[in-house]
Amino acid sequence: MKRVLGYVFLVVLAGVFVMTGYTKVTGAEMMIDTFESFSYPTWTMYLIGALELLSAVGLLIPRTRILASGILTFILIGAVGSHLIYAQYAAIPLPAVLLVANIAVLLVSLHRLEEEESNMDMDIVQA
Template structure:
């Protein structure tokens, strides 16, 4: 189980750092996506920073649950954005959200009293 958790954390880190960097660097696709959502480009920067920061927290002992929870919340918003505005391609966001939820669950002792 230890190696499965490490593998999922590595996958999440790669996915969210890549997506976060694309958002912060102003990749054309990301700019268009956030334009379509209508929240403004400032939201693209905030989302990119959250994705990178949360991915980093997955590797900080004692903070893994916080990082994973931030990613779950971000993917919840992404799924809603895809279903309500962008189109039906919410499956990648849903899969990443479920993987992040699994990591949060494996570190639940960090946030829940014993």
């Protein structure tokens, strides 16, 4: 049951990044306005959107989960920071919640990797 909930959580999280990445890649007016309000070049919106889409897929693949989560964590730190710097306080909750969720995925994934490596070491010692 615990594993099923974990996968459901990952699918929902990936779905959120598919939606946010899609709005950036397709050049949604709201995203253009947001990036212009930050004085960021428009190409950064497309780059971040593409990274979000790729990382959303990466979250669902165990071998790429740590990398994807790490990339998304950096993107979300930038999002929260940008909204803070430009006093867009109402926009902070979503990226802040996603940041916490990504950090949780990153920590759990790193813990599982550490356990797998420890088990492999034990197998080598026993052989």
